[in-house]
Amino acid sequence: MAAVGFPAAHSLVVWGRRKRRSFSVPNLILLNTGSTMPNKSLVNNKRKPWLAELPALGIKAKDLALDIRRHFSYTLGRDKYCASAHYAYTAVALTVRDRLMERWKNTHYAYEEANCKRAYYLSMEFLMGRALSNAMLNLGIDDPLNETLHDLGLDLEEIVECEQDAGLGNGGLGRLAACFIDSCATLQLPVMGYGIRYEYGMFRQSIENGHQVEEPDHWLRNGHVWELERPELTVRVRFGGRTDDYGDGSHPRRRWVDTQDVLAVPYDVPVPGYRNGTVNTLRLWKAVATDEFDLQDFNAGDYAEAVRSKNMAENITMVLYPNDASENGKELRLRQQYFLASASLQDVVRKWVLVHGEDFSEFADKNCFQLNDTHPSIAVAELMRLLIDEHGLSWDDAWSITTRCMAYTNHTLLPEALEKWPVRLFRQLLPRLLEIIFEINARFLGEVASRWPGDLDRLARMSLIEEGWEQQVRMAYLAIVGSFSVNGVAELHSHLLMQGLFRDFYELWPNKFNNKTNGITPRRWLAGCNPKLASLITEAIGDGWLTDLSQLSRLAEFADDSAFRQRWREIKRYNKERLLKYKKAELDLDVDLEALFDVQVKRIHEYKRQLLNVLHVIHLYDRIKRGDTSNWTPRCVLFGGKAAPGYFMAKRIIKLINNVASVINRDAEVSAFLKVGFLPNYRVTAMEYICPGTDLSEQISTAGKEASGTGNMKFMLNGALTIGTLDGANIEIRQEVGPENFFLFGLTAEEVEAMRSHYDPESIINGNEDLRRVMHLLESGHFNQFEPGIFDPLIQSIKSPSDPWMTAADFASYVEAQRRAAAAYLDQEQWTRMSILNCAASGKFSTDRTISEYNRDIWKLTPVSPSPVGAQS
Template sequence: MLNEDLLAGDRRSGATHADDRQTFRVPPAPAVPPSEDAVTLLRDAILNKLAYALGRTPATARDRDWFAATALALRDRVVDACLASPAPAVPNKRVYYLSAEFLIGRLLSDMMGNLGLADTARAALAQLGVDLDAVAGAEPDAALGNGGLGRLAACFMESLASLAIPAYGYGIRYDHGLFRQLIEDGVQREVPETWLAEGNPWEFERPEAACSVGFGGEVAMTVQPDGSIRRVWRPAETVRAVPHDTTVLGWRAKHVNVLRLWQARAEEPVDLGRFNGGDHVGAVAERSRAEAISRVLYPSDSTPAGHELRLRQEFFFTSASLQDLVRRHVAERGDLRSLPDHAAIQLNDTHPAIAVPELMRLLVDEHGLSWEDAWHVTTHTLAYTNHTLLPEALETWPVELMERLLPRHMQIIYLINWMHLESLSKHGRVDAGSLAAVSLIDETHGKRVRMGHLAFLGARRVNGVSALHTELMRQTVFAPLHALDTDKIVNKTNGITFRRWLHNANPGLTRLAVEAVGARVLDDPGALDGLAAFAEDAGFQARYAAVRRGRKEALARVVKERTGIRLDPGALFDVQIKRIHEYKRQLLNILETVALYQAILAEPHRDWPARVKIFAGKAAPSYHQAKLIIRLASDVAKRVNADPAVAGRLTVAFVPNYSVSLAEAIIPAADLSEQISTAGLEASGTGNMKLALNGALTIGTLDGANIEIKEHVGDDNIFIFGLDAAGVQATKAEPGYAARAIAASPRLKAALDLIASGGFSPGEPDRFRPLLDEVTGPDRYLLTVDFDDYWRAQRAVDAAWRRPHGWWRAAILNTARTAWFSSDRTMREYAEDIWRVRVGPGA
């Protein structure tokens, strides 16, 4: 079934970078080679687009031009299929997924794979003397996310389409996504990511569906003919939200959904009076202010202006999305009281939590519903996914800022809060402390609106993203609210789309799986379980290891080009790739690296297995500790890699500008997956799932989805260390735990001393003093306490690596037993338990 909205429009009566190109791998070819006619048709379509859409000839076309022409030709295939399909009925219910991030990366591989045209495209381009890998590598990454949150949203959108669940994704079309990371002498430097520099061939602009989003102003009261009071918000500023639609194609092209991203534009592009008066810069000031909203993903909020811009971004896309879906519902169904029957709105984290008062405003102020009816519609339509237990990541906004920027919404929030607290008082809950804990307004350090609490109250369901995370939500951040409604919080463990992270990212392993257990693995992730029967087979192990070797050789070429560092493909590739944050504990990994370096120097004749430590990830521009961690990793790499005493035994590489495409190069080449966050702080993780699916063994704490991975792959096929969440809390209650742990670990003390003495920063011994002060002082993330057990687990990895038969058996079992972590399974659970929407054609 094809989404009936793709071609309907409104129902009202990027430059690429050379160092990114080599990371692409096409999906596995179909069992039947493409016909000559199919190849010829696609070849001619590509030439047509090259000439008439881009104005190029084959002689003058660059790789980027060939990519755009190929993308446009494939996009036409989706449109043709929609036009050829019988006009479908309006779906009974749609899912609307609101997320500030959609880390979709490159789309050509998804489009070719889901259309079944990868082999056809390769042959068509080959006839033109063009290499598909070079063409695909010319596509810029759509870096519209910071990490797991945005990549999860992208995986969910692909699974929704593959399951034929009618859905819209709603977000922001950032001109510049997450910054491009340069590493200069170990220091991160941020430069703009220019993914739209040469346009985006995948999208359709929909100016006819634009809407206005207001800010500031005042709220007036008017008396209605029936004597009732109506409040009217009169914004001081309005910004135009223009949608750009990207098709989200499901597996085997059976269904298409839409990702609608909003671009901010000024209502008037220029003030002609000021311009003609000579104030040429001031004449476009309002335009610059408006368009700043969709300019950059996550602008720094370290200044008041940056803080306000973050709130403007969140309200902008949330309001535009709600206006859009409300307008669609009215056109199709009429009465907004039936919205919960035909729409499910999922809030991905607290960024769109302002949807609660905005939906109430639209229903009450714009469409005349009573407060009671509007609250029923809101609380039966919205659902909220929580992604963090970190207090600093649970958004709150100053009441003063909210009142100035969104005055009507602040009135609605106050009324929601008053009714909420009043109902508790009527039931005898009058203790001031208890009421303060569940209030939407936090008054402990100035008045602030608790957006997590707001989303909780306004949602029918609130879900965590792993079993541990969900239970900790009930026990910690939402404990007071959970006590009031013990059925509201449910668990929905995250998942990943196997089409992207196995079929496309690792075609060799996919072909091996198809040969072993049949082509059904392409349609049913559960069929991967059949690989377990081959785990002990020496011949199959050899083929599995050969696939890994090929990907390691490819990754070594990428790393050499980006960093100049040579990697030994025969070494164990030990990988930690994720956003740089203290709780993710890249620093623990670096400390173990330093200790291993010292141990090799102290015992040079010991049989140390060759190991390559690979780091990648970005630090937020204002997060100085995270930036220091990157510099330490780079400085450690510089000394270790230059020391002939450890040559061939230990190599360290920090690979810059982590992205979806770089992940697609690293993950299939990884032998060891570092998932070492402080227990109780990682909500779920999805990198752990991608790496395990591709056969990397996990070394990790009992945190997030690591626990469920352990349950599925088995205790013998994972390396677990460190305190669990309960142990972390107990240890934090004991004063002086860091000092005791360091005193009890000469190995850890020696590593810390080497860093403190300037061993990796000659001439500047205090360079890493802020990191050392944190570790040796409060040590909030318990690196010192977990270090020795981490060292033990790493030496267990060494021992396992020396036994190839056992290692490859465990790797194969990881691939076989991670089918449960498919985002298809996750979406089915959301559909059944949260959205109450049917899966499949006719939904």
């Protein structure tokens, strides 16, 4: 794969302990995101300028137009007969990427010269969304590029629509990771993201006869113009095999042998900060086989066996989060998690050794790994393996390093989401890692026993190995034991972790635990997705809010300005129309833009209680059919979200939503007052249309179940009011905006727990006329006349005393809060005032603030400013 004009290629060794594979790669540093040592002939070359030095690219309209034409004609080989918008998009994207490349390189040089401490964000998901519009905004070239496209006869909206959402995540966890690395770049912190380059992302969702249908999301089908392949930085990841002893009696060692190896090839994606010259890196790993196929099997005619290892290797990064309901699914998911952790840690250690040799004395002072939820927690054991087995450190030295550079973020209060893997599966796939985990556990339990002598129950509760009919490795516990920092993502969440889920560990190490309330990036979630509102805000208070969201508090003084409120309402109406136009083909609802747009979009899960929302919709339907419509508030209720393929109840909830919507929308008597729609294939791009057009944001999870929520923040930032429980970040949102601007309902987390032992939903239903009528409509089959019994599991879950989500318990309070919201909406002047105040109070919920706190309390990095583009590095 020698490149034209480059020096002769040489052999690159992909390092493992006993196996090496050579590749032919150009003998040159390709870019700026971590490098192999350059060829000496280039280092000693006295010619100027070097290959890596070029004049700065212009960002005026004429400069952009020239490069778009050049890429269209020469890079892509298109001519005047090409009418495909895809190639126009690619030419525009390459033109923007060129500008990112300049800043990417300068950022890398600045980090190298500063010899700064770095942090690495390990996440199984990065839900990036589209890159073009975000890059335009952050580079500050949106106006000249718009001018350029107009002059070239191109439509920006059509160009942007050609880009696929990067299919690297499936929900809030991945979107949070994307917002985090955006803020890291904006704050000029040397932070690198590590993830997996999934060939197929979260499935495309369509709705057929009310049912969710999953279709493959081959988002890479047309390539990914924003990525840069880095084959020269390939590493080897091991699976299977066995361990044995070696070395002399005085220095016994363990090694991992007879493994089935996979190569991890990195693809780098630029992450631009907001107009500051910094471009950080998201490195995504692709799995490839060590050999294309087994030639002996091929020659013998066994073609399937010849390519089996290749297919098995590439399956690791084929699909985002495989369904782990089956044994094969569990194995593949564990492979993915280890693949990410091992490749990423090897990458960091490799760069360290290139500079420092085998001296790891300052490694923990210069590197910090943030584990985004439990998925990458195997990194604790893998770093130990690398330091002990590959680099010869003692256990104590390796453990000291590991526990000073690992930090763990927990994102869930659901015990079933704290991953546990069978010891049997670990022994089969990762035998050396299992040995290390057993050793970590033995030493840790010794520490627990020393603190609480004779407390066998506590030892069992805290052990990294859960006993039972089959031993399980508790991955969250491994992350806690191996990290110096453990944080939750909202004040209530962190409190419940310390007093509930991880109480034993908090009592042992109270100083490890801290809170970091989540946030969102205001660049994408207001400036990018709601440009008309962003312009109005900037006109009113200046543009400082883009990097200091707390400045939005100054909007409060405009809440009583009638002219400002009028403009605010006009923008909201425009955004509603834009939302309906965006989803017209799938939704096809004739909706009055003056109606209350009541929206719940998020992953479909029982604890998020889309079911409670549907019960309220049925209640409204029942009221209308009974003629109870005096002082009625017209309402459009919109749902959106995907159910995990193996999650039966969640998929049945989607079916119920669509059946109820069908009955309501077909009934002219009802649809004049109420419309209901399900927005298929919810994703980042869809949310960029949805949150600006929403009036009422549904955040109605059972109290004590939602870790944080960031959708609530996106809606608030765009002026929606929240109806919600005291759960997750809702608590802090209500504190910021004031109780008078928040529609609160439901049991608190403490009341939920207190009620569990005597929860009686049947008596609640019988004691509430509204709920009794709703349940009668459900049980009579009114919404499934030709599908008998299809909703029985949902009905039984509502009526079950063991319902963990206590849907019936919160129904009456929810209906009352909805009545208050409907009444408030009738007074448009007051509603608009409340909308402005919600936006004004959202300053706390910026990831710039969140990341500043991570850095202050955990990472302790020094911001680094790169040289301006065009300056000598």
